[in-house]
Amino acid sequence: MVNLGFKIGTLSFRNPVITASGTCGYGLELQDFIELETLGGIVVKGLTLEAREGNPYPRMAETPSGMLNSVGLQNKGVEYFEKYIYPQIKDLNTNVIVNINGKSIEDYTLLAERIGLLDKIPAIELNISCPNVKLGGMAFGTNIESSRKVIKAVRSVYKKILIVKLSPNVTNIEEFGKIAEDEGADAVSLINTLLGMAVDIYKRKPSLSGITGGLSGPAIKPVALRMVWQVAKTVKIPVIGIGGIMNANDALEFIMAGASAVQIGTAIFIDPESPLKIISGIEKFLTDNRINDYTELIGCINK
Amino acid sequence: MRKVIRDFKILFNTRLNQDYFILEILSPEPLIRIMPGQFIQVRIDKSKDTFLRRPFSIHDVDYENNIIKLLIQIAGKGTKVLSELLPGENLNVIYPLGNSFSIPELGEKVLLIGGGSGTAPLLFLARYLNEKKITPDILLGFRNKYRIIELEEFSKYGKMYITTEDGSEGFQGLIDEHPILTSNKYDRICCCGPEPMIKKIASYARLMNIFCEVSLENLMACGIGVCLCCVVKTTQGHVCTCTDGPVFNVNQLIW
Numbered sequence: 358m359v360n361l362g363f364k365i366g367t368l369s370f371r372n373p374v375i376t377a378s379g380t381c382g383y384g385l386e387l388q389d390f391i392e393l394e395t396l397g398g399i400v401v402k403g404l405t406l407e408a409r410e411g412n413p414y415p416r417m418a419e420t421p422s423g424m425l426n427s428v429g430l431q432n433k434g435v436e437y438f439e440k441y442i443y444p445q446i447k448d449l450n451t452n453v454i455v456n457i458n459g460k461s462i463e464d465y466t467l468l469a470e471r472i473g474l475l476d477k478i479p480a481i482e483l484n485i486s487c488p489n490v491k492l493g494g495m496a497f498g499t500n501i502e503s504s505r506k507v508i509k510a511v512r513s514v515y516k517k518i519l520i521v522k523l524s525p526n527v528t529n530i531e532e533f534g535k536i537a538e539d540e541g542a543d544a545v546s547l548i549n550t551l552l553g554m555a556v557d558i559y560k561r562k563p564s565l566s567g568i569t570g571g572l573s574g575p576a577i578k579p580v581a582l583r584m585v586w587q588v589a590k591t592v593k594i595p596v597i598g599i600g601g602i603m604n605a606n607d608a609l610e611f612i613m614a615g616a617s618a619v620q621i622g623t624a625i626f627i628d629p630e631s632p633l634k635i636i637s638g639i640e641k642f643l644t645d646n647r648i649n650d651y652t653e654l655i656g657c658i659n660k
Numbered sequence: 661m662r663k664v665i666r667d668f669k670i671l672f673n674t675r676l677n678q679d680y681f682i683l684e685i686l687s688p689e690p691l692i693r694i695m696p697g698q699f700i701q702v703r704i705d706k707s708k709d710t711f712l713r714r715p716f717s718i719h720d721v722d723y724e725n726n727i728i729k730l731l732i733q734i735a736g737k738g739t740k741v742l743s744e745l746l747p748g749e750n751l752n753v754i755y756p757l758g759n760s761f762s763i764p765e766l767g768e769k770v771l772l773i774g775g776g777s778g779t780a781p782l783l784f785l786a787r788y789l790n791e792k793k794i795t796p797d798i799l800l801g802f803r804n805k806y807r808i809i810e811l812e813e814f815s816k817y818g819k820m821y822i823t824t825e826d827g828s829e830g831f832q833g834l835i836d837e838h839p840i841l842t843s844n845k846y847d848r849i850c851c852c853g854p855e856p857m858i859k860k861i862a863s864y865a866r867l868m869n870i871f872c873e874v875s876l877e878n879l880m881a882c883g884i885g886v887c888l889c890c891v892v893k894t895t896q897g898h899v900c901t902c903t904d905g906p907v908f909n910v911n912q913l914i915w
Binding site (some may be wrong): 381382410414416417421424574575623628630 | 663664709711754879889897
């Protein structure tokens with residue numbers, strides 16, 4: 358048997374494969390396809406203090422080896438989450454992580470405090486990198502000082518595991534990783550989507566109602582991998598690699614570049630079973646190569 | 661109803677005309693129960709130019725032989741690749757997805773309206789209604805007589821009315837201009853087709869206070885309610901076409 362377990366701070370994960378926010382709903386939507394307890398964890402759909410309608414349709418455009426979305430954090434708000442969703446997901450036998458978003462620092466801290474009260478949510482992912490909202494989101498995550506302020510503020514009110522999700526839409530992503538570490542984050546996850554756009558030449562209009570959107574899928578994998586490598590060299594806290602991972606080989610590339618874990622996102626849209634295939638693929642690679650513990654591979658390209 | 665991912669096998673790929681073809685695909689196991697209006701997400705293998713699955717209405721179901729029929733319009737790169745599939749090749753699908761048309765009461769006068777590829781879910785619905793002892797009127801619209809598809813199939817299940825834009829067959833004009841809409845009295849309309857058409861039918865149904873359900877064709881990524889890309893604005897806010905739809909009562913929709 359090979360070891361796939363790892364820890365962020367005191368929080369144990371049975372394996373390094375986690376489903377990414379906005380691609381797995383609240384986990385329940387995937388239950389027809391996978392047993393959630395086989396996953397390292399799930400990061401549920403981005404949550405805000407108040408309910409959000411999101412952006413108008415159309416919100417999606419297929420692009421070469423990927424897709425653009427501009428969903429705009431549609432969700433029913435924290436009260437609905439506490440009342441109706443939390444009871445349904447609290448007993449899932451996996452790490453359920455809540456992705457939190459805000460328009461202001463106060464939004465983030467209020468939300469972090471409330472989620473902190475939920476026993477069965479061991480961690481939050483601080484989303485300062487959503488490209489599809491006018492206020493907050495990426496505006497925080499692309500500015501060093503505002504990133505520092507929001508991470509510091511959330512850290513001061515949230516005592517459990519804090520993961521900061523970084524935006525790739527910056528010049529030096531390692532600086533943002535460093536700030537997250539300095540302000541007490543337990544891990545960083547990257548990358549969120551890359552800002553992009555598409556034009557419908559027949560309608561002579563942008564393909565998305567929001568004009569710009571976030572690019573995901575294999576198209577962004579080389580960029581994501583480079584950024585994970587840069588951040589992993591800079592920080593000592595665990596890095597969770599995200600960006601176009603479609604199979605176990607992709608996941609292993611991220612791990613060898615320095616990621617302690619990976620998140621699977623857009624791949625789920627094409628194959629909802631892909632997270633399981635990635636777990637078993639990593640296992641097989643380890644067995645075939647006589648490696649007992651996948652953590653030996655973390656950042657091995659630097660050695 | 662449990663959704664599954666399965667490799668089906670292509671039995672027949674039949675070209676109807678330059679725009680349309682029918683795929684008959686065989687399940688590797690007894691088919692899961694499917695209701696009229698539900699859809700299937702098809703993975704497009706061997707295609708470098710596409711990335712996501714493509715959603716298609718289920719055109720008909722043969723439980724005895726475990727076959728699903730898909731009526732597909734060649735509309736882009738994905739459907740072009742599908743149109744070239746050969747019998748014996750595999751087709752990876754996720755099914756059954758979405759909700760379905762609601763079932764009329766015995767004795768209701770039902771009109772099915774389909775435009776172009778919007779005829780796809782109506783054949784299964786028409787046959788299903790027949791099994792429930794309801795014979796619907798069926799109004800189908802096409803650009804011209806060369807584009808008419810599946811007329812013979814539909815004729816088995818109800819009284820046919822055809823419109824063509826150029827008048828080369830049936831009534832000349834758009835579907836919503838067909839005189840049966842005003843001359844006949846219907847209790848229920850079930851409709852699928854291009855958005856401008858279903859919007860007109862929807863406003864007519866609202867005006868006449870006729871129960872009306874439409875099947876929407878919004879762009880989708882996942883098809884299983886996780887990406888939130890295919891939303892439509894309803895009285896309940898934005899909801900997913902893939903899980904809350906594709907069939908909506910027109911009174912739910914804010915158009």
